[in-house]
Amino acid sequence: MTQQRKLGFGQAVNEALRIAMETDPDVILLGEDVAGGGTREGEDVDEMGGVLGTTVGLVKAFPDRVLDTPISEMGLIGTAVGAAATGLRPVAELMFIDFLGTCLDPLLNQAAKLRYMFGGKARVPLTVRTVTGAGMQAAAQHSQSLYWMTAGIPGLKTVVPATPHDAKGLLLAAIRDDDPVIFCEPKSLLFAPGEVPEGDYEVPIGKARLVREGSDVSLIGMGATVRMCEGAADQLAKEGVSAEVLDLRSLAPLDEEAILATLEKTGSVVVVDEATPRCGIASDVAALCVDRGFDFLNTPVRRVTAPHAPVPFSKVLEDAYMPSAAKIVAAVRDLRT
Amino acid sequence: MTNVPVLVRMPKLGMTMEEGTVVEWRVAVGERVEKGALLLVIESEKNEAEIEATASGFLRHTFVAEGEVAPCGALLAALTETADATLDAAALAAAEAPTVPPDAASETAPPRASAAPATFERRAVAPAARALARKLGLELDRVSGTGPGGRVTKQDVEAFAAARERLVPVEEGVAVELLREGQRGEPVLLIPGFGTDASSFAALVPALAERFQVLALNPRGVGASDPSGDGLDVARLAADVAAVIAHASPQRPVHVVGASLGAATALELALTRPELVASLTLITPFVTATPRLLATIDAWCRIAAEASPAALARFLAPLLFSDTLLADERRRERTLRGLAAGLPRVPPATLERTAAALGAWSGTRADDLPRVAARTLVLAAGADLLTPDAEAIARAIPNAARVIVPGAGHALAIDTPAAATEALTHHLEKA
Numbered sequence: 001m002t003q004q005r006k007l008g009f010g011q012a013v014n015e016a017l018r019i020a021m022e023t024d025p026d027v028i029l030l031g032e033d034v035a036g037g038g039t040r041e042g043e044d045v046d047e048m049g050g051v052l053g054t055t056v057g058l059v060k061a062f063p064d065r066v067l068d069t070p071i072s073e074m075g076l077i078g079t080a081v082g083a084a085a086t087g088l089r090p091v092a093e094l095m096f097i098d099f100l101g102t103c104l105d106p107l108l109n110q111a112a113k114l115r116y117m118f119g120g121k122a123r124v125p126l127t128v129r130t131v132t133g134a135g136m137q138a139a140a141q142h143s144q145s146l147y148w149m150t151a152g153i154p155g156l157k158t159v160v161p162a163t164p165h166d167a168k169g170l171l172l173a174a175i176r177d178d179d180p181v182i183f184c185e186p187k188s189l190l191f192a193p194g195e196v197p198e199g200d201y202e203v204p205i206g207k208a209r210l211v212r213e214g215s216d217v218s219l220i221g222m223g224a225t226v227r228m229c230e231g232a233a234d235q236l237a238k239e240g241v242s243a244e245v246l247d248l249r250s251l252a253p254l255d256e257e258a259i260l261a262t263l264e265k266t267g268s269v270v271v272v273d274e275a276t277p278r279c280g281i282a283s284d285v286a287a288l289c290v291d292r293g294f295d296f297l298n299t300p301v302r303r304v305t306a307p308h309a310p311v312p313f314s315k316v317l318e319d320a321y322m323p324s325a326a327k328i329v330a331a332v333r334d335l336r337t
Numbered sequence: 338m339t340n341v342p343v344l345v346r347m348p349k350l351g352m353t354m355e356e357g358t359v360v361e362w363r364v365a366v367g368e369r370v371e372k373g374a375l376l377l378v379i380e381s382e383k384n385e386a387e388i389e390a391t392a393s394g395f396l397r398h399t400f401v402a403e404g405e406v407a408p409c410g411a412l413l414a415a416l417t418e419t420a421d422a423t424l425d426a427a428a429l430a431a432a433e434a435p436t437v438p439p440d441a442a443s444e445t446a447p448p449r450a451s452a453a454p455a456t457f458e459r460r461a462v463a464p465a466a467r468a469l470a471r472k473l474g475l476e477l478d479r480v481s482g483t484g485p486g487g488r489v490t491k492q493d494v495e496a497f498a499a500a501r502e503r504l505v506p507v508e509e510g511v512a513v514e515l516l517r518e519g520q521r522g523e524p525v526l527l528i529p530g531f532g533t534d535a536s537s538f539a540a541l542v543p544a545l546a547e548r549f550q551v552l553a554l555n556p557r558g559v560g561a562s563d564p565s566g567d568g569l570d571v572a573r574l575a576a577d578v579a580a581v582i583a584h585a586s587p588q589r590p591v592h593v594v595g596a597s598l599g600a601a602t603a604l605e606l607a608l609t610r611p612e613l614v615a616s617l618t619l620i621t622p623f624v625t626a627t628p629r630l631l632a633t634i635d636a637w638c639r640i641a642a643e644a645s646p647a648a649l650a651r652f653l654a655p656l657l658f659s660d661t662l663l664a665d666e667r668r669r670e671r672t673l674r675g676l677a678a679g680l681p682r683v684p685p686a687t688l689e690r691t692a693a694a695l696g697a698w699s700g701t702r703a704d705d706l707p708r709v710a711a712r713t714l715v716l717a718a719g720a721d722l723l724t725p726d727a728e729a730i731a732r733a734i735p736n737a738a739r740v741i742v743p744g745a746g747h748a749l750a751i752d753t754p755a756a757a758t759e760a761l762t763h764h765l766e767k768a
Contacts, residue, residue: 295468
């Protein structure tokens with residue numbers, strides 16, 4: 001029996017990286033400050049462990065396999081794609097997904113396409129870890145949830161864990177996957193503790209998680225919004241409404257069967273995403289419900305997302321911008337009255 | 338007024354009015370009449386009504402002479418702004434052009450647009466409801482919607498399918514829904530009032546079911562019962578009740594309890610089939626509908642056809658409930674939600690037909706009350722706006738017991754269920 005401990009989301013990621021490196025000598029880490037690049041002369045080499053401290057301790061354990069890169073996302077992601085295509089299993093850190101624009105080509109046109117362009121003879125076992133989302137007053141250029149962009153590129157997989165347990169298991173699965181995986185770490189969850197088993201385990205990519213069962217409405221969330229869905233379900237339970245909560249976990253591939261199963265059960269879906277609404281995951285799930293689940297629909301499909309606007313810096317405005325349990329409850333009430 | 342003439346038409350003053358007689362023109366052709374002044378007197382259903390001019394002008398022509406009968410909406414007269422304005426076919430056609438013809442009676446009694454209300458929007462049906470109805474082979478247009486905005490939900494189809502299991506045949510090709518609660522004791526049959534279904538007795542049923550076999554009926558066209566069809570009348574409703582009793586309690590008579598129009602049905606049954614009635618309970622009954630009751634029912638039909646059940650419930654609340662209930666916000670809102678959930682189970686077509694049946698029955702049994710043989714309880718509401726004659730009815734029925742719940746509203750079973758239950762069980766146990 002593995003004992004259940006509580007770890008923060010970032011600690012769970014750290015543990016997964018350590019296990020991946022212990023079990024596979026081809027796994028390397030690279031990114032800005034992942035090896036403590038901010039360290040000054042005379043300080044412990046590993047003082048920082050990345051801008052959010054996620055990789056702390058790893059460079060000591062694996063001195064040759066944790067590489068600080070120059071501040072050039074194009075350079076570091078390009079290097080990682082090349083390393084993956086030529087035999088290593090790199091884990092690159094893109095500090096914030098907001099920087100995706102500066103390194104899009106190696107992901108969009110190389111990593112995502114090589115297996116296809118070479119008839120299956122090439123593979124790119126690359127993992128890009130990146131921090132997403134709002135809720136920490138990081139302002140418009142460091143708070144976006146752009147996973148919908150990578151999820152929309154055929155050839156890339158995209159996962160967004162909502163718990164430390166899934167962060168560890170999904171990261172191990174992502175690193176061991178032979179295709180490029182974008183691994184999103186929602187900012188507002190990074191220090192939230194949760195139970196994390198010891199040892200080596202994987203959470204399969206492409207499988208949603210049924211968080212709680214219910215019969216009246218399905219709340220479908222991902223990453224940071226799963227907690228909001230659970231909070232809403234608690235509130236709705238007091239009002240006599242039984243809400244089922246589904247955590248997508250994997251945005252590409254999408255667990256369509258799990259979405260349709262919960263829709264069939266409750267007949268009513270509210271999709272909750274902290275990303276902007278246009279061309280997003282919430283719209284995608286809503287379209288799936290209407291397209292393949294039409295005969296299950298007992299109510300319209302409702303989306304609770306951020307507005308189509310940049311993330312505000314002001315705490316008050318950022319809170320108003322984000323989805324919340326209260327907004328989800330209001331959406332469900334609206335569907336039912 | 339422009340050069341377009343103003344047309345005067347035969348108004349529709351009541352639900353059942355189809356035609357009227359011009360009794361007297363109070364303005365001679367060629368004379369000027371001021372807006373609001375008396376123009377003519379009509380008679381319909383033994384009532385005379387004074388019709389005022391809706392605009393000032395000269396009465397140029399009358400199309401119906403005194404003593405003649407014209408159907409509702411028929412052209413009676415034309416006014417023009419000046420004494421010599423052209424009044425020919427073209428001018429009349431121009432006056433016809435407005436979609437709503439000016440109606441002389443609109444100030445006193447709003448005329449009904451038509452007997453069959455227009456459907457204003459496509460009815461919303463949840464895809465899941467459509468799929469289930471298809472699977473079960475049910476006709477969706479029979480299923481009332483209780484979802485937001487009246488949307489038919491999957492639960493509505495499930496409830497309808499379950500209700501169809503409870504149907505009791507009352508004549509060839511017609512079956513009505515009978516709900517049963519309680520196994521022991523003598524049978525008690527509940528008949529709901531106008532525009533409501535058996536759920537209006539919900540607050541009484543648990544206590545009753547402890548001591549009686551409770552049967553609650555959804556009349557024709559209500560809930561899952563088969564549609565009422567044209568020519569519905571109270572005698573037919575009473576015959577349905579007789580058929581239900583024959584089916585549900587073939588060996589012995591039942592205690593019959595009716596509320597409002599349900600009381601009319603119960604009274605009709607007690608007069609025509611006394612052998613089926615073990616005892617009679619008339620809750621907020623009437624034998625002659627008051628103008629306020631008729632006007633309420635008229636508005637009820639119209640609102641049901643044009644607005645949401647929530648709006649209809651809100652309209653009805655001050656007419657059906659006591660100040661006590663209305664003052665208690667939480668109870669009021671809860672009651673309104675319950676009422677709004679039940680109201681769609683009586684579709685507009687049923688309301689129209691039932692309203693006609695009520696209007697036709699009104700007054701026909703006023704002299705027959707002394708002939709009621711059943712042991713009778715009249716349960717009246719002290720603050721009843723719609724059927725204020727319950728006490729008089731109780732006095733006219735031989736040996737009738739009467740209980741007046743002080744301050745209660747017309748919908749007694751919802752408004753003051755505890756008092757209603759107490760009076761009812763007391764009566765039934767003595768009976």
